[in-house]
Amino acid sequence: MAPALEAQVQQEEQSLPHNNNFYNTLNDATHRSKVTVIGSGNWGSVASKLIASNTLRLPSFHDEVRMWVYEETLPSGEKLTDVINRTNENVKYLPGIKLGQNVVADPDLENAVRDSNMLVFVTPHQFVEGICKRLVGKIREDAEAISLVKGMEVKMEGPCMISTLISQQLGINCSVLMGANIANEIAVEKFSEATVGYRNNKEVAERWVQLFYTPYFIVTAAQDVEGVELCGTLKNVVAIAAGFVDGLEMGNNTKAAIMRLGLREMKAFSKLLFPSVKDSTFFESCGVADLITTCLGGRNRKVAEAYARNGGKRSFDELEAEMLQGQKLQGVSTASEVYEVLSHRGWLELFPLFSTVHEICSGLLPPSAIVEYSEKLPRSF
Numbered sequence: 001m002a003p004a005l006e007a008q009v010q011q012e013e014q015s016l017p018h019n020n021n022f023y024n025t026l027n028d029a030t031h032r033s034k035v036t037v038i039g040s041g042n043w044g045s046v047a048s049k050l051i052a053s054n055t056l057r058l059p060s061f062h063d064e065v066r067m068w069v070y071e072e073t074l075p076s077g078e079k080l081t082d083v084i085n086r087t088n089e090n091v092k093y094l095p096g097i098k099l100g101q102n103v104v105a106d107p108d109l110e111n112a113v114r115d116s117n118m119l120v121f122v123t124p125h126q127f128v129e130g131i132c133k134r135l136v137g138k139i140r141e142d143a144e145a146i147s148l149v150k151g152m153e154v155k156m157e158g159p160c161m162i163s164t165l166i167s168q169q170l171g172i173n174c175s176v177l178m179g180a181n182i183a184n185e186i187a188v189e190k191f192s193e194a195t196v197g198y199r200n201n202k203e204v205a206e207r208w209v210q211l212f213y214t215p216y217f218i219v220t221a222a223q224d225v226e227g228v229e230l231c232g233t234l235k236n237v238v239a240i241a242a243g244f245v246d247g248l249e250m251g252n253n254t255k256a257a258i259m260r261l262g263l264r265e266m267k268a269f270s271k272l273l274f275p276s277v278k279d280s281t282f283f284e285s286c287g288v289a290d291l292i293t294t295c296l297g298g299r300n301r302k303v304a305e306a307y308a309r310n311g312g313k314r315s316f317d318e319l320e321a322e323m324l325q326g327q328k329l330q331g332v333s334t335a336s337e338v339y340e341v342l343s344h345r346g347w348l349e350l351f352p353l354f355s356t357v358h359e360i361c362s363g364l365l366p367p368s369a370i371v372e373y374s375e376k377l378p379r380s381f
């Protein structure tokens with residue numbers, strides 16, 4: 001570990017407060033925090049690896065990290081859970097990476113959360129509500145949650161962030177962790193940063209920082225749950241637009257223009273929904289950094305590029321299944337959810353990039369519309 005980073009880790013550890021119920025019992029072996037990761041896809045597996053390295057190192061956590069697996073049978077006929085526990089690798093979603101011997105895969109959701117007071121949600125966003133319904137009444141009363149899920153739901157009452165969904169369904173506090181975090185790069189310990197968004201309890205946020213922080217994964221906290229979560233959610237829509245630009249071979253300047261316009265819409269949409277969202281959040285890892293990495297190297301960009309190269313003739317579902325082998329895109333459904341909000345509120349004209357992305361994804365417009373619309377934008381936009 002580089003000396004400066006080591007000092008920073010020590011400083012983080014020493015700065016943890018000890019006057020909160022969450023902390024009072026930390027040195028008591030029977031009250032160590034126990035962590036369950038709910039999800040075991042590409043990012044879920046890497047998150048488990050990060051966490052497992054810290055629970056082994058820090059005495060205030062139980063060594064074991066439970067990882068809930070949405071069970072499936074592999075082509076070999078074996079269950080994915082059995083293979084993860086035998087090989088210590090998620091051979092389907094993160095092949096070639098050891099998770100840490102203290103990661104225990106568990107296909108039984110209720111059993112996986114039973115003893116844990118720190119719940120890490122990291123599944124594709126469309127599955128969170130169903131998972132929460134199964135967890136009602138099954139979790140510890142003192143549980144805290146964090147969502148690594150990039151996405152949102154749209155209810156009759158309006159848009160609902162995933163952290164709010166978890167909080168409301170389970171009656172627990174939910175922070176978020178978002179950032180420029182392409183999982184495969186973090187899996188091989190390449191340096192990156194992330195942002196924990198928290199509502200009002202700084203001690204809880206620091207506990208989450210402690211759980212994730214490593215010398216190659218630098219985590220900072222920002223008191224802006226909605227801002228952090230909306231950045232992580234909305235950048236996936238811009239990534240789809242960036243993929244269209246790549247598929248149309250429009251070049252780097254056009255892509256940069258799309259990213260700039262996308263960032264403006266991300267900020268405007270976030271602030272219209274939640275006036276409390278802070279400008280500074282857009283300069284954290286969860287903001288501009290995630291937007292950049294996602295538009296350069298993410299799955300949403302990659303599949304959208306293929307969609308444009310095929311002239312919109314092959315559906316996103318088909319391309320996702322063929323190109324991602326079970327991993328899931330979030331950008332197409334998020335574009336649809338955002339579009340629903342925009343149409344209900346009469347904001348479609350305020351958000352031409354977001355609207356156009358959805359109209360292309362749903363086949364109403366050709367991929368080339370992504371640049372045609374931006375050419376027509378008023379220059380002051």
Ligand SMILES: NC(=O)c1ccc[n+]([C@@H]2O[C@H](COP(=O)([O-])OP(=O)(O)OC[C@H]3O[C@@H](n4cnc5c(N)ncnc54)[C@H](O)[C@@H]3O)[C@@H](O)[C@H]2O)c1
Pocket residue numbers: 039040041042043044045069070071093122123124125127148149150151181182183184326327328329330
């Ligand atoms: N992969 C990344 O680089 C990355 C980085 C940061 C954030 N994220 C976010 O993390 C979240 C999870 O993504 P991921 O990459 O870990 O997953 P993934 O796309 O790699 O894998 C899909 C997962 O969904 C599971 N699944 C399939 N059907 C299901 C069902 N009916 N119910 C529950 N689970 C089901 C699969 O078993 C698998 O674990 C997403 O919101 C994503 O945007 C991903």
Ligand SMILES: O=P(O)(O)OC[C@H](O)CO
Pocket residue numbers: 150179180181182183239290293294297298299300301329330
């Ligand atoms: O691969 P994507 O497009 O789902 O993006 C992955 C991460 O969200 C990047 O931070």
